[in-house]
Amino acid sequence: AQRVTQPEKLLSVFKGAPVELKCNYSYSGSPELFWYVQYSRQRLQLLLRHISRESIKGFTADLNKGETSFHLKKPFAQEEDSAMYYCALNTDTGGFKTIFGAGTRLFVKA
């Protein structure tokens, strides 16, 4: 079954602390994974894609096929990072579509 699991509904950290948002996936093919972010009262937007291996706003995410994980990390959280984060998986089975995890709300405290 194709599935994206984000085990934490809410993650609260202090400003300057490291943050890690967990994501695990289940997919039989070669995964295409993404992190999307939704700031308060804004639309969903792409944050990271695993294939680019890039760092955006200080965030990075490494695909670990052995652990079927794609955790999102940032060494020093900022208050403006407070948002809803969704891990997502693109699949081609039965047509292209994106499967979203349940989302993790990150709250960065001053």
Add this chain to the structure above:
Amino acid sequence: GAVVSQHPSWVICKSGTSVKIECRSLDFQATTMFWYRQFPKQSLMLMATSNEGSKATYEQGVEKDKFLINHASLTLSTLTVTSAHPEDSSFYICSARGSGGRYEQYFGPGTRLTVT
């Protein structure tokens, strides 16, 4: 960057009536558009995928006769909720994917539907 708009941003309708939501790609041609539903404090659930000029592909459990999708042009897709009921109240989000980038998917701001 690519922009996707939705209209209206919010709508209130009475039970039994139909309501149409538009999704437009403003500066690119969207060969594929997706319609999602999002319940409060929950994730996005894909309802259907629409390709320009062809019938939409609905996800399991989504009633195609209730949620009519039309993708008449490369820049416009519409979702019509027919004979709306209070349980149809939700946040509906569309996204669009161009013909070029395989990975790029741009989201609209969403439409809040309330059925009274």
